[in-house]
Amino acid sequence: MFNLVLFGPPGSGKGTQSNSIIDKYKLIHISTGDILRSEVNNETPLGLEAKKYMDQGMLVPDEVVIGMISSKLDENPQVNGFIFDGFPRTVAQAEALDNLLDFKNNPINLVLSLQVSEEELKKRLISRGEVSGRSDDTEAVIVNRIKEYHAKTAPVAEYYKTTEKLIEVKGEGEVDQVFGLISAQIDSLIEA
Numbered sequence: 001m002f003n004l005v006l007f008g009p010p011g012s013g014k015g016t017q018s019n020s021i022i023d024k025y026k027l028i029h030i031s032t033g034d035i036l037r038s039e040v041n042n043e044t045p046l047g048l049e050a051k052k053y054m055d056q057g058m059l060v061p062d063e064v065v066i067g068m069i070s071s072k073l074d075e076n077p078q079v080n081g082f083i084f085d086g087f088p089r090t091v092a093q094a095e096a097l098d099n100l101l102d103f104k105n106n107p108i109n110l111v112l113s114l115q116v117s118e119e120e121l122k123k124r125l126i127s128r129g130e131v132s133g134r135s136d137d138t139e140a141v142i143v144n145r146i147k148e149y150h151a152k153t154a155p156v157a158e159y160y161k162t163t164e165k166l167i168e169v170k171g172e173g174e175v176d177q178v179f180g181l182i183s184a185q186i187d188s189l190i191e192a
């Protein structure tokens with residue numbers, strides 16, 4: 001089994017790269033952002049609660065997302081592995097994920113951290129907002145999402161550095177070029 005965390009700030013290309021990774025490596029994609037948006041669209045109690053945070057660019061409380069991940073892992077017992085996209089976003093989430101995976105004897109194999117400059121991130125998020133229809137892709141909310149990233153999510157990189165699982169990848173340039181860098185890292189572990 002191969003478990004990959006795709007890490008990076010909002011707009012760093014995690015969703016786009018995840019699609020290429022799942023195609024090539026047949027991993028199960030777990031995007032907490034996608035799961036939350038589907039709960040919001042279906043107006044479930046979880047969705048209604050989460051929406052309050054998402055619309056302001058704030059992180060949804062840890063218990064809520066950790067519970068979601070736990071059920072996703074249980075729903076997919078026999079798989080090649082998982083790609084975690086947009087999760088873990090806090091150190092508490094990272095610890096909870098390690099516990100859940102330890103329990104299954106399938107730890108995280110690799111954390112790829114996409115490096116994109118702040119200027120480029122803002123540009124990408126604003127232009128995505130013009131086409132995505134996502135209610136959190138407006139300038140004021142984007143500023144909050146980036147603030148949340150620095151305050152709560154950036155420390156997750158430090159957490160993984162201590163386990164020597166984190167590798168930084170340049171996230172600027174053509175999508176295919178970035179995917180080439182990502183694939184090279186995955187291949188070097190799979191073939192090892």
Ligand code: ADP
Binds near residue numbers: 060
């Ligand atoms: P992006 O990476 O572009 O910010 P996501 O789709 O990953 O977008 O997340 C959108 C919103 O969903 C976040 O701003 C946050 O409110 C919520 N969210 C997604 N994943 C998590 C998570 N792991 N923990 C807390 N909140 C989350």
